Amino acid sequence: xxKLNLDQHISNKFNEELEEARQHLMQMGGMVEQQVKNSIxxxxxxxxxxxxxxxxxxxxxxxxxxxxxxxCARILALRHPAASDLRFVLAVTKAVNDLERIGDExxxxxxxxxxxxxxxxxxxxxxxxxxxxxxxxxxLNKALDAFARSDAELALDVLQDDKVxxxxxxxxxxxxxxxxxxxxxxxxxxxxxxxxxRSLERIGDHSQNICEYVIxxxxxxxxxxxxxSKVKKAVKK
Amino acid sequence: xxKLNLDQHISNKFNEELEEARQHLMQMGGMVEQQVKNSIxxxxxxxxxxxxxxxxxxxxxxxxxxxxxxxCARILALRHPAASDLRFVLAVTKAVNDLERIGDExxxxxxxxxxxxxxxxxxxxxxxxxxxxxxxxxxLNKALDAFARSDAELALDVLQDDKVxxxxxxxxxxxxxxxxxxxxxxxxxxxxxxxxxRSLERIGDHSQNICEYVIxxxxxxxxxxxxxSKVKKAVKK
Numbered sequence: 316x317x318k319l320n321l322d323q324h325i326s327n328k329f330n331e332e333l334e335e336a337r338q339h340l341m342q343m344g345g346m347v348e349q350q351v352k353n354s355i356x357x358x359x360x361x362x363x364x365x366x367x368x369x370x371x372x373x374x375x376x377x378x379x380x381x382x383x384x385x386x387c388a389r390i391l392a393l394r395h396p397a398a399s400d401l402r403f404v405l406a407v408t409k410a411v412n413d414l415e416r417i418g419d420e421x422x423x424x425x426x427x428x429x430x431x432x433x434x435x436x437x438x439x440x441x442x443x444x445x446x447x448x449x450x451x452x453x454x455l456n457k458a459l460d461a462f463a464r465s466d467a468e469l470a471l472d473v474l475q476d477d478k479v480x481x482x483x484x485x486x487x488x489x490x491x492x493x494x495x496x497x498x499x500x501x502x503x504x505x506x507x508x509x510x511x512x513r514s515l516e517r518i519g520d521h522s523q524n525i526c527e528y529v530i531x532x533x534x535x536x537x538x539x540x541x542x543x544s545k546v547k548k549a550v551k552k
Numbered sequence: 553x554x555k556l557n558l559d560q561h562i563s564n565k566f567n568e569e570l571e572e573a574r575q576h577l578m579q580m581g582g583m584v585e586q587q588v589k590n591s592i593x594x595x596x597x598x599x600x601x602x603x604x605x606x607x608x609x610x611x612x613x614x615x616x617x618x619x620x621x622x623x624c625a626r627i628l629a630l631r632h633p634a635a636s637d638l639r640f641v642l643a644v645t646k647a648v649n650d651l652e653r654i655g656d657e658x659x660x661x662x663x664x665x666x667x668x669x670x671x672x673x674x675x676x677x678x679x680x681x682x683x684x685x686x687x688x689x690x691x692l693n694k695a696l697d698a699f700a701r702s703d704a705e706l707a708l709d710v711l712q713d714d715k716v717x718x719x720x721x722x723x724x725x726x727x728x729x730x731x732x733x734x735x736x737x738x739x740x741x742x743x744x745x746x747x748x749x750r751s752l753e754r755i756g757d758h759s760q761n762i763c764e765y766v767i768x769x770x771x772x773x774x775x776x777x778x779x780x781s782k783v784k785k786a787v788k789k
Contacts, residue, residue, distance in 0.1 A: 319565070334715070374777070377776070377777040378777075380776075381774050381776060381777070384774065386775065388638065388639075388642060391628060391638060391640055391642075392634050392635075395632040397629050398629075401628060401629055402625075403626075403627065405625060406646070408642070408646075409645075409649070410733075412646070412649070480765075492739060492740065492743065495732070495736070495739050496736055496739055499732070499733055500738045502729060502733055502739070503729065504734050506729065511592060537618050537621065537622065539617075540611070540614040
């Protein structure tokens with residue numbers, strides 16, 4: 316009986332620890348999502364004060380990554396998780412890495428926002444930034460939701476969204492090149508917009524990575540680098 | 553006596569498994585390093601056949617990442633590594649991720665090489681690609697060496713190299729912008745060079761990440777996002 320109680324106790328405590336790790340990941344995710352949203356606002360509204368704020372806050376994002384990583388290492392060292400618990404811990408340490416990189420990209424967009432307020436606005440590209448920005452923010456939001464709810468179907472949805480982002484991105488980039496050719500005085504500013512678009516596209520990629528971990532977590536299958544048709548099969552099974 | 557032999561056996565087998573993981577990481581590292589070298593050659597010598605080869609080989613790099621990740625998950629599940637063994641396994645799963653992304657960047661450089669052979673060569677930028685390319689290949693090589701030998705001092709060296717790469721990168725990018733402004737017909741080709749330079753810069757960043765894991769592994773300290781002066785202190789202690 317004592318033994319059983321002890322086991323129960325350990326396992327409750329262990330579950331609490333896993334739940335805490337999930338909550339910390341979600342807190343970090345929420346913060347990163349806000350950073351991305353703010354970076355889009357900063358560039359569209361030429362708000363360099365907001366951009367500075369984003370760059371200052373990136374340090375907190377970095378700290379969160381290190382804290383959660385340490386938390387996961389501690390769980391691995393003390394609890395020896397197995398099966399889906401182990402996959403969960405591994406998925407968390409991978410996901411925080413992608414979140415940290417999304418934070419970096421938000422910070423890079425903020426940098427372009429600052430340069431654009433100094434160089435004078437670009438004549439074009441803001442509609443594309445807003446549009447692609449909305450798409451990737453929604454991808455990130457769904458990716459975090461999918462993680463919170465261990466929802467492989469929702470994760471699959473996000474993988475499908477990325478195709479749209481890539482198409483819109485390619486078309487926006489072509490437009491910026493045309494703009495540069497038509498008016499070489501716009502080259503610097505068009506490049507600012509292009510770098511920001513590039514960062515948004517990367518945020519879409521990182522959101523996709525997070526969804527791949529969700530599928531690994533739920534289905535026990537590593538579907539990275541697999542064709543979408545194969546991923547669909549794995550998720551629907 | 554039997555118990556002791558069994559423990560010995562388990563621990564030998566465990567050591568073998570860790571050694572194998574290290575070797576697999578090194579094999580992947582060697583392959584990725586060759587991909588980066590080839591991508592630099594492909595762009596400088598306008599060798600689109602070589603570029604195609606790089607893009608085809610990226611799949612093997614991806615497979616290696618997944619295999620090594622699975623290997624690490626198995627070790628965690630069955631061996632419950634602690635202390636420096638646990639740090640080692642975690643460092644390997646992080647390092648393969650960076651290696652895979654370096655592979656992606658090599659593949660992106662190859663894509664620019666293919667476009668440049670179609671668009672006609674860029675008038676400038678090849679010296680910069682060769683120069684920065686050599687710097688980041690040396691960083692990657694040293695990072696892998698540092699991992700193989702658990703050499704924190706060598707890892708610190710690489711962190712210092714990254715400053716040089718960033719300076720050279722910024723200067724090369726400015727030069728390409730000037731080139732575009734002087735001759736707008738060169739815009740597309742200059743952009744190809746810029747994207748390739750950007751990928752090289754990213755390869756330097758990923759090599760730096762690998763070195764941060766080496767320091768974590770050897771010193772037990774997570775020095776990511778820390779100032780170089782603090783990292784130096786941690787390594788020298």
